[in-house]
Amino acid sequence: MDSMPNIYQRINAVMREVSYIQKDPKKLGLQYSFASHDSVTSALRGPMVEHGIVYHPTKMELTVDGNRVQMSLVIRFVNIDNPGDFIDVPSYGFGIDSQDKGVGKAFSYAVKYGLLKTFGLETGDDPENDQSAKHVPASEVAAAKKSKPWNN
Numbered sequence: 001m002d003s004m005p006n007i008y009q010r011i012n013a014v015m016r017e018v019s020y021i022q023k024d025p026k027k028l029g030l031q032y033s034f035a036s037h038d039s040v041t042s043a044l045r046g047p048m049v050e051h052g053i054v055y056h057p058t059k060m061e062l063t064v065d066g067n068r069v070q071m072s073l074v075i076r077f078v079n080i081d082n083p084g085d086f087i088d089v090p091s092y093g094f095g096i097d098s099q100d101k102g103v104g105k106a107f108s109y110a111v112k113y114g115l116l117k118t119f120g121l122e123t124g125d126d127p128e129n130d131q132s133a134k135h136v137p138a139s140e141v142a143a144a145k146k147s148k149p150w151n152n
Helices: 007-017 037-050 102-118 138-147
Strands: 053-065 068-079 086-096
Touching (some): 068 102, 086 102
16 A cells, blocks of 8 residues: 555645635725635645645636636646646636736636635635626627727
8 A cells, every 4th residue: 555645635634734714804995805816825835835735727728708808727736746646626717807917817716716625615705796897798898999999
């Protein structure tokens, strides 16, 4: 019998150490608090390093519709002592931004929720209430640009 823990045992060891992610304080202008990508990463990084787990995104797909970016990806969690021992976890994220941050928001959201779900972490978040930006379909964005060509 192999004495090295497999990827599932390693994930379970991290789950024993980290069970809850504290929400960040409310940000200016937002009516709710949430667990940020950085707070999730910060809570998991040490235990993942200690238990020999690395992760990286694979199979990334991106769709842009107006000011909304949708990203689908697979997060691969790898046993550092046996790189052939891994699990793949699908995850999805949306980013709504009128500037250039939609891709980063979608990517961060997908990774954050992939980590939260893989390690069964509680945050107290209610993602259904996290709506401070509204989706603008591509057809509306195009129509707005045609009516105001000086903004292109």
